[in-house]
Amino acid sequence: MSPSFTLVYILACVAAVFGAPGTKQAFPEDPEPINTVTECGGLIDTSSAALDFLVSGSIPAGTRCLWTVQAPYDHQRFILTSSGLGNTSSIYLTAYSSNAEPGIQQRVTTIGQNHTIVSNVVLVTLIVSENQIPIQQGFSLHFFSSGDAATTTLAGHASITAANGSFTYPAGGGQYPNDDHRLFTFARSGTPAPTIRFTRVDLESDSECSYDFIRTYVWFDNLYLQVARFCGSTIPPSFTIPDGLALLAFGSDSSVTGSGFTFEWE
């Protein structure tokens, strides 16, 4: 074979194996949800699930729940199959990218409508209004993962819901590893608005915090807005979480580590 014929032949084989654009996706959806989740918030690490939250129960006023979907493929299709939520309560889907940023967001309002998010990590946020007349019931939201293999992997996740406490990473002391990406979600129902205060920060230092970093976000005006990005030994100002929902993202690059951080909330 001539070199150019060999190249064409190889490309044809590659196309046959991986598929041309628009052809069948590498990993199809599960036919039915393979997991059922009923708790308020937490990590959902699977290829499909039915999120059945208080489907036939009443939801307390002011409820805040934050679920993190971590799926194996890059497309997530969400569909609301039933809902007793009133028009002042909301479910939002927010893409969460590999550089620890909340991205494209969609609000879910209509039963039977597909919402596809291209990100293998998706935040599902529930906000129930403080004043609810009449009483609201819960909902069933299904999701299905499909497409190509995922690119974002969280090495760790924690959901914080307690009234007050303290959180240290790494939990057992020592240094955090290289190429480490973790997400800590914060969801607290009711008043008063919680406050988060960092008491110890020891990360690799650079002026842009582009190597190792902590990024904090609070829910404000129906979006996750960044409060701060910091590294080195910088202790940021304490901050209030007006709606009880926050994200704390940690990331490290491929060299130089530190002993991590501690924050408290009340």
Ligand SMILES: *[C@@H]1O[C@H](CO)[C@@H](O)[C@H](O)[C@H]1NC(C)=O
């Ligand atoms: C919300 O629903 C109530 C009835 O349950 C209705 O009176 C009100 O107009 C609705 N508000 C909006 C903004 O749709």
Ligand SMILES: *[C@@H]1O[C@H](CO)[C@@H](O)[C@H](O)[C@H]1NC(C)=O
């Ligand atoms: C939602 O997506 C599924 C799977 O692709 C499809 O079968 C269904 O017809 C879609 N429904 C609507 C209302 O678009």
Ligand SMILES: *[C@@H]1O[C@H](CO)[C@@H](O)[C@H](O)[C@H]1NC(C)=O
């Ligand atoms: C922390 O929360 C617990 C209940 O979980 C409560 O009993 C205690 O008083 C709280 N402490 C402070 C300092 O708010």
